[in-house]
Amino acid sequence: MFQFIRPDIKVDFVGKRHFFVAVSVIALAASIVLFFTKGLNYGIDFTGGAEVQIQVPHAWDIGKVRAELTTAGIKGLKVQEIGLAGEGAGAQSAVRQFLVKAQGDAGSLNQTSSTVEQVLLKTLKKGEYEIQRVDVVGPAAGSSLRMSGFLSMLYALICILIYVTIRFDFRYSPGAVIALFHDAVITLGIFIITQKQFDLQVLAAILALIGYSNNDTIIVYDRVRETTQQHPEMTIEQIVNKAINETLARTILTSLTTFFTVFALWLLGGGVIRDFAFTLMVGLVVGTYSSVFIASTIVISLTHFYKKREARQKLAGAKA
Amino acid sequence: MTKNWWAKLSLLVFFVGLSVVYVYPTLSGLDVEKSRFPFKQKINLGLDLQGGLYMVLGVDFNKVFKDVVDRQGSSLQDGMKEKKIEFKSVKTVRDGLPVEDPHIVVEFDAAKRDELYKHIKKDYWTLRFVDEKPGRFELGLSREYRVDIRDRTMNQSIEVIRNRIDEFGVTEPSIASQGTDRVVVELPGVKEVDRAKDLIGKTAKLEFKIVNDKAMNPGQVAELVSKIEKDNNLFYKEGQKFSAYVARINELAKGKIPESNEIAFERVRTVTGQYDPNQRIAYLLHSKTEVTGDDLQDANVSFDQENRRPIVTFSLNPRGASMFDKVTGEHVKERLAIVLDNIVHSAPVIQTRISGGHGQITLGTGEGDQLMKEAKDLAIVLRAGALPAQLDFLEQRVVGPSLGQDSIRKGVLASFVGMLAVFLFIMFYYRVSGVIAATSLLLNVLFVLGILVGLEATLTLPGIAGIALTVGIAVDSNIVIYERIREELRLGKKPQGAVEAGFQKALRTILDANVTNAAAAVVLLIYGTGPIKGFAVTMLIGIITTLFSAVFVSKLIFDWYLRVIEKKNSDTISI
Numbered sequence: 001m002f003q004f005i006r007p008d009i010k011v012d013f014v015g016k017r018h019f020f021v022a023v024s025v026i027a028l029a030a031s032i033v034l035f036f037t038k039g040l041n042y043g044i045d046f047t048g049g050a051e052v053q054i055q056v057p058h059a060w061d062i063g064k065v066r067a068e069l070t071t072a073g074i075k076g077l078k079v080q081e082i083g084l085a086g087e088g089a090g091a092q093s094a095v096r097q098f099l100v101k102a103q104g105d106a107g108s109l110n111q112t113s114s115t116v117e118q119v120l121l122k123t124l125k126k127g128e129y130e131i132q133r134v135d136v137v138g139p140a141a142g143s144s145l146r147m148s149g150f151l152s153m154l155y156a157l158i159c160i161l162i163y164v165t166i167r168f169d170f171r172y173s174p175g176a177v178i179a180l181f182h183d184a185v186i187t188l189g190i191f192i193i194t195q196k197q198f199d200l201q202v203l204a205a206i207l208a209l210i211g212y213s214n215n216d217t218i219i220v221y222d223r224v225r226e227t228t229q230q231h232p233e234m235t236i237e238q239i240v241n242k243a244i245n246e247t248l249a250r251t252i253l254t255s256l257t258t259f260f261t262v263f264a265l266w267l268l269g270g271g272v273i274r275d276f277a278f279t280l281m282v283g284l285v286v287g288t289y290s291s292v293f294i295a296s297t298i299v300i301s302l303t304h305f306y307k308k309r310e311a312r313q314k315l316a317g318a319k320a
Numbered sequence: 321m322t323k324n325w326w327a328k329l330s331l332l333v334f335f336v337g338l339s340v341v342y343v344y345p346t347l348s349g350l351d352v353e354k355s356r357f358p359f360k361q362k363i364n365l366g367l368d369l370q371g372g373l374y375m376v377l378g379v380d381f382n383k384v385f386k387d388v389v390d391r392q393g394s395s396l397q398d399g400m401k402e403k404k405i406e407f408k409s410v411k412t413v414r415d416g417l418p419v420e421d422p423h424i425v426v427e428f429d430a431a432k433r434d435e436l437y438k439h440i441k442k443d444y445w446t447l448r449f450v451d452e453k454p455g456r457f458e459l460g461l462s463r464e465y466r467v468d469i470r471d472r473t474m475n476q477s478i479e480v481i482r483n484r485i486d487e488f489g490v491t492e493p494s495i496a497s498q499g500t501d502r503v504v505v506e507l508p509g510v511k512e513v514d515r516a517k518d519l520i521g522k523t524a525k526l527e528f529k530i531v532n533d534k535a536m537n538p539g540q541v542a543e544l545v546s547k548i549e550k551d552n553n554l555f556y557k558e559g560q561k562f563s564a565y566v567a568r569i570n571e572l573a574k575g576k577i578p579e580s581n582e583i584a585f586e587r588v589r590t591v592t593g594q595y596d597p598n599q600r601i602a603y604l605l606h607s608k609t610e611v612t613g614d615d616l617q618d619a620n621v622s623f624d625q626e627n628r629r630p631i632v633t634f635s636l637n638p639r640g641a642s643m644f645d646k647v648t649g650e651h652v653k654e655r656l657a658i659v660l661d662n663i664v665h666s667a668p669v670i671q672t673r674i675s676g677g678h679g680q681i682t683l684g685t686g687e688g689d690q691l692m693k694e695a696k697d698l699a700i701v702l703r704a705g706a707l708p709a710q711l712d713f714l715e716q717r718v719v720g721p722s723l724g725q726d727s728i729r730k731g732v733l734a735s736f737v738g739m740l741a742v743f744l745f746i747m748f749y750y751r752v753s754g755v756i757a758a759t760s761l762l763l764n765v766l767f768v769l770g771i772l773v774g775l776e777a778t779l780t781l782p783g784i785a786g787i788a789l790t791v792g793i794a795v796d797s798n799i800v801i802y803e804r805i806r807e808e809l810r811l812g813k814k815p816q817g818a819v820e821a822g823f824q825k826a827l828r829t830i831l832d833a834n835v836t837n838a839a840a841a842v843v844l845l846i847y848g849t850g851p852i853k854g855f856a857v858t859m860l861i862g863i864i865t866t867l868f869s870a871v872f873v874s875k876l877i878f879d880w881y882l883r884v885i886e887k888k889n890s891d892t893i894s895i
Contacts, residue, residue, distance in 0.1 A: 001895065002749055007810060053723070107561050110713055114514065134513075134718040141376060141714035152847035159839040167832055201782060204844055204852045208789070208859065211840025215796060215833035222829045250803040253749075254796035257742050261792030264738030265785055270730040272368070272851070273785045280789070 005249040013292060014241040014300065020293040024182060031189025038192055043199030046146040048139030050102040050112035053082070055130040056120065058094035065098050072119045074112065076103025097132070106138045149203045153184060156210045164214075168221055171306060175298030176217050179290040183213045187283045201272050205279035212258070213287030216251050217295040223247050224299060236303040240296045248292075255288040321883060328876050336763060339770030346773060363773050365508075366780030368851045369728050371721035372508040373516055376849070377477075377711040379501050382419045384473055384709045386412075389422040389461065392446060396424065399443060405436055408455075420470075423450055423460050430455040470500060476708040477503055483704035484519050502714065504849065513718050515693065523661045523710050524701035526613030528647070529605040531655035531667050535578050536604050545583065545602045548572045556597060562587075563662060580607045584657065586664040603664050605657055610647040615640025617677075619702035621695045624682070630695035632681045634702060641677025649673040660698075717850070727781050735788035739765070742795050750802055752894035756881065757798040760873040764794050767865040768858065777861070780854025790862030793837065797870035800833075801826040802895055815885055815893040819878055823871070830870060834863050 044051050056065065066079045083097040102112045113134040120129045137145070157177055165173040184206055191198050223243035231239065262284060266277035345352060345362050352360040367374050389412050397410050408427040417423060424447070428436055436457070440447060446465040451458035461469075474497050481503065485493045494506040510516050536544070549555060552572055556565040570582055577583065581604055588599040619634040636644055648656065648670050657667040658681055666682050681698065683691055743761065747754035768787055772779055805822030813821065841863065844856035885893060 001806065002751070003806075007806070106712065110716070113718070130720060130722065131718075132720040132723040134716070136713070136716045138378075138712070138714045141378070148847060152843050155847075156840045156843040159843065160836050163832075163835060163839060200848075200852055204782060204848060204855055207840050207844045207847075208855070211837040211859075212793060214836040215793075218832045218836070219800065219829055222832070246807075247803075250799050253799045253803070257745060257795045257799065258789075258792035260741040260745060261735075261738035261788045264741060265734045265788055268730060268734035268737055269785065270734075271727060272781050273727075273731055273734060276782060276785055 003249065005252065007249070009245050009248060011245060011248075012241065013244045014237045014297075017293065017297045017300070021297055024186075024290070024294055027186050027189065028182060031185045031192070034189055034192045035185075040188065040192055040198040041195045042142075042146070043197040044101070044135060044137050044142065045199045046142050046149070048103075048109070048137050048142035049076070050104075050109045050137075051133075051135045052100045052102075052113050052116050052131060053097065053133040054100060054116065054120070055095050055097050055132055056124070057128055058084075058096055060096060062098065065100075068119050068123075069100060069116065072115050074100075074102045074115060075108060077101070106140075109136050109138065112136065145200070149200075153203075153207060153210065156207055157181060157184075160210070160214055164218075164221075168225065171299055171302045172221050172225075174302060175295040176214060176221070178298055179217055179287075179295040180210050180213055182290050182294055183283055183287045184210055186286050187279060190282050191279075196275070196278070199275070201276045202279050205276045206283065209280060209283035209287065213283060213291070216254065216288055216291035219247050219250060219254075220244055220291060220296055221299070224296065236300050240300055244292055244296060251288060251291060255284055259284055321880070325876070325879055328872070332873060332876060336766065339766045342770040342773040343766065346769070361773055361776070363769070364776055364778045365724075365728075366778045366783065366851055366854050367506055367508055367717070368719050368781045369724045369779065370508055371719045371724045372506065373510050373513050374507075374715075374717040374850055375505045375517070375520070375713060376498065376715035377503045377505065377520070378714045379473060379477055379503065380710040380712055381470065381473065381501065384469065385420045385461070385466075386414065386422060388469055389424060392444075392461070393424045396426070396440070396444070396447075400436070400439070403439055405439060406432055407436070413458075420466060421460050423458050426457045426459065428455055428457075473708045474500075474503070477711065480705050480707050481505060481520055484700055485516075487700045487704065488516065488519055490516075498849070503711070506850075509721070515697065517713070517716070519697050519701065521711055521713065522701050523707045524613065524704075525661055525706045526616065526702060527609045527659040528611040528644070529584075529607070529609060529657045529659055530647070530651050531657050532578065532581055532604045532606050533655060535581065538601075538603075541583065541602045541604045544573065544576060545569060548576075556600075566662060577604060581605065582607045584659060584662060584664050586667070601664070603657055603667060605659070605664075610656075611636065611640055611643050613702060613706050615643070616702055616705075619699045621692070621699050622680070629683070630692050631683065632695050632698050632702065634679055634681070636677030636679075638677075641675070644677050644679075645673060645675045728784070731781055731784035735784055738788045739791045742791055746795060746798065750895055752881065753802055753805075753878075756874055756877045757795065757802070759877060760798070760869040761791055761794055763873055764862075764865050764869040765791060767869065768861050771861045771865065772858065775861075777857045778854050779858070780851040782851050782855035783858040786855045786858035786862065790858065790866065794862065794866040794870065796833070797826075797830045797866060798874060800829055801870065801874070805893075805895055809893070809895070814891065816882055818893070819882060823875055823878075827871065830867070834867055838863050 054065075062079055062081050066077075069077055069079065078101040080099045080101070081096060082099050084094070100112075100116055102109065113131060113136070117131060157180055160180060161173055161177045164176045187206060187209065188198075191202065196202075220243055223246055224240055227234070227239045227243055228236075234242070259281065262277050262280045265273050266281060269277055341359050342361065343363075344350065345355075345357065345360055350357060350360075350362075352362065393410050393412050397407075400407050406429055408429070409425075410427075411425045412422055413425055414422040426436070433455075440449075440457070440459070446462055447459045448462040449457065450460045478495050478497060482493075482495050485495070485505075485507070490507045490510050492508055494504075496504050498504045505520060507516055548569055554565070554568060554572070556562065566583070566585060573583055584603050584605050586601040586603065587595045588601065590596045615636050617635045617637040617640070619632055622631055622633045623629065624631050635641075652670050652672060655667045655669050658665045658679070660681070683694055683698070739761075743758040746757050746761075750757060765787065768790060771777075801822050804826045805818050808818035808821045809815070838860060841856050841859040845853060845860065848856055882893075885891075
């Protein structure tokens with residue numbers, strides 16, 4: 001039997017919980033503050049704008065592309081080099097890929113792709129260049145996508161809250177949802193710090209993450225509940241610590257295998273898949289951490305809270 | 321082996337066989353035309369993978385509600401006249417009201433109030449009372465009627481777009497409503513993107529209006545327009561909305577032109593056939609529309625006798641023809657403007673009364689090929705009918721075919737490597753049991769692909785990532801089960817008992833985990849469009865197949881493995 005983690009492992013996770021809660025609260029607070037001050041680097045999906053991906057001969061470097069396009073008077077022009085292909089196969093076949101971004105009102109945005117094409121046609125023949133992709137999102141559509149995007153995260157959290165409440169009870173469900181909220185917010189925080197572009201794919205990845213990140217939490221919760229039934233004499237701290245230790249191997253293994261696939265997607269997937277996978281990688285790490293340190297800690301606090309309330313009610317009942 | 325086991329195995333073999341049949345045409349690159357393989361359905365690739373045009377169009381209801389209220393107002397007037405109910409005035413008010421709820425204000429003699437009230441209550445379910453003052457009703461459209469208008473406008477828009485696209489010739493287009501005011505159009509593999517956009521976005525509202533040369537001659541109109549432009553520093557620039565410019569000119573011209581008249585423009589082309597932003601001809605038109613494109617019967621491309629340029633000829637239905645006949649008879653020697661989407665195309669002088677209802681639209685100067693295309697498209701949109709409302713492009717995404725190919729290559733490679741890493745890891749970690757898990761995961765992927773083909777769902781780039789991710793997540797179920805089995809073994813159970821207990825106790829955890837995954841996927845399915853929806857679909861299918869392969873398939877293979885152990889009289893299980 002091959003194993004990374006010895007089955008008789010006994011780490012005092014619960015004893016150190018105050019430290020980890022402090023770390024998480026600071027990270028959460030920092031993310032929220034950054035969200036409202038620095039803000040996410042929204043892609044055109046959420047701000048509106050135009051993006052044209054072009055492929056031009058190798059001789060066209062970023063300076064040339066920018067200079068040529070500037071003459072066409074595109075509003076809010078930004079040019080970004082995204083790739084080289086066919087290098088070494090002779091200068092003839094080598095090409096460069098650029099992302100041309102523009103801002104403006106709906107009317108001028110719709111013209112962006114034909115304006116770019118006209119500029120390229122001035123010096124290049126058809127076939128020497130290629131317009132590979134055009135994305136145009138009107139400003140109004142962008143802000144409505146952003147609104148519904150954040151709402152959808154909220155809906156996902158509410159669905160999970162309801163489900164966990166039904167399957168477990170009120171001592172467990174807040175911890176699961178707070179852990180998920182924690183994962184989503186800190187992942188967003190990392191996007192703010194790195195200023196990586198936040199677009200629809202990233203949002204989709206965060207939603208997928210909200211669904212997946214809960215799995216590890218549920219594994220621990222199941223074990224906590226089981227242990228509670230088997231060992232009524234143990235304190236909740238002991239139960240939770242035992243549960244975390246017993247499930248530690250599978251928590252790490254499940255995250256690790258998922259990380260393998262996500263890492264491969266990030267490394268080799270290119271373009272859209274890359275951003276998607278990056279989000280999941282960050283989320284996986286944060287999610288595994290929160291399943292162990294945050295979700296169960298909240299169960300401990302809530303158990304104490306309900307016990308005290310019960311005791312108070314009993315006392316009140318006895319007096320009456 | 322027990323009977324039960326063989327039954328389960330047959331079921332599995334059936335599913336595997338079915339999936340293979342479904343997936344084979346896609347994976348082998350089967351030439352469906354020539355092959356004699358009975359099943360020909362291939363996997364549907366999303367626009368991001370096969371290239372094409374994706375658009376979200378917003379339906380502009382402002383004008384629709386305005387027109388409806390105007391019509392309701394005049395119908396109310398006619399109705400009151402017919403019933404001999406006296407009234408002072410009927411007006412529509414829009415200021416300070418939401419766009420979809422303009423009001424009609426009726427002023428009347430206070431003594432007639434009850435009669436009028438009854439009349440409206442009885443004959444106009446479309447109207448509701450908003451406010452009443454002595455001698456004055458304020459009416460709005462009823463809620464049901466507004467909903468009805470919205471639905472009808474949406475359905476008509478979709479219908480018209482579909483008709484136009486059908487004539488344009490795109491394979492498997494998809495046109496669907498999204499929410500209450502949006503239409504999503506997906507055109508896979510379309511090459512002439514700009515042409516498709518023009519074809520869909522054009523309102524194609526054809527109107528015939530009389531030019532009011534009696535009030536002002538063409539020179540005076542042009543002078544007035546250039547004065548308005550200069551006084552208000554208002555100039556049309558390329559890329560701006562031409563309709564907005566025209567609306568502004570008309571607003572400023574109010575009072576300087578006769579009432580119920582309007583200024584409209586004919587756009588002038590340069591030699592290359594592009595519209596010249598700096599040149600246009602102004603017309604003063606009677607606002608009343610004499611005949612509209614609703615009465616059009618047919619439209620075709622034809623050639624001008626004199627200069628062999630393409631033109632669009634049209635014929636009107638009997639109702640339109642008789643109205644056309646009447647108008648041309650009444651206005652001989654005046655000019656008749658042919659107005660398409662509020663732009664004048666030509667304004668020939670009516671030489672004699674025109675019966676029969678035939679006419680033609682000239683397209684102006686331009687290069688032959690392009691003009692021909694334009695004539696064809698105009699004929700298409702006229703035949704397919706006008707859109708009931710103006711459409712705004714909210715989102716458009718174009719993916720070239722080569723990019724799609726490249727995406728597929730990279731996505732498949734990344735997914736393959738990711739899955740391989742998982743397989744290798746799990747076989748190393750759990751040995752024989754790991755091989756069992758890898759087998760069930762492999763079948764899992766086969767099932768996902770089979771169901772995708774079977775449901776005719778669309779595979780998108782995030783969807784490919786979704787399949788890889790499914791494997792990453794599906795293996796979790798195996799791990800949960802195996803760790804449980806190891807625990808049971810450590811408690812001293814025999815392999816048989818440990819496996820049974822492991823599967824049984826892990827089931828609940830696996831169910832819970834997958835349900836929350838599914839909840840997030842469903843939210844994504846509802847929120848997401850296009851590629852993202854494809855991701856949600858593969859995730860959902862993956863969750864179902866994961867439950868099946870982890871609980872059913874793995875258990876089936878395990879039962880066989882336990883049997884082998886038993887035969888060897890061994891007490892150790894490789895896990």
